[in-house]
Amino acid sequence: MAIPFEELTTVFSFDDFVFRIGELSKMTGVSPRQLRYWEQRGYIKSLDRTDDKRARSYNYAAYVSVKIIKHYLDDGYTLEGAVSQMRSAIKYLTAVRQFIRHSVTSVDFEDGGAVIDLGVFDGDQQKHLYAHTRGTDINYEIR
DNA sequence: CTTCTCACA
DNA sequence: TGTGAGGA
Structure with a gap:
């Protein structure tokens, strides 16, 4: 009996996860200070902060971006270079994820x-x- | 205890 | 980018 996948595809909705800056920092090895700086530079973005929420929060997409930037940073790229690599890598990942999701x-x-x-x-x-x-x-x- | 903004012996 | 201050 084959298991239909369409109805279970929501398990791939990683974007439902939300992290605070401390968590994201530990998950990626990037300091909170850097995360705020990168955001200020427009390299990554945190979720919108409503009136009551003063603290930043991030979704899975942000985690992926940070993880990739960190990867290239460790590889010797400058921050700007790493960001550039991240942006193009995101395009590939998006295409692959889209394919897997529907194939x-x-x-x-x-x-x-x-x-x-x-x-x-x-x-x-x-x-x-x-x-x-x-x-x-x-x-x-x-x- | 965690996060935030701001400033810099 | 790090660190400490002073709040929230």
């Missing part, structure tokens, strides 16, 4: 491996492309 329509299991339905393959919409996965190995089949 997987259902998942089933056969002898220790997962069989993932990647949707309609031919023009007549009669055949589907299936990915058989076992750990790192992936084999495709048109059925």
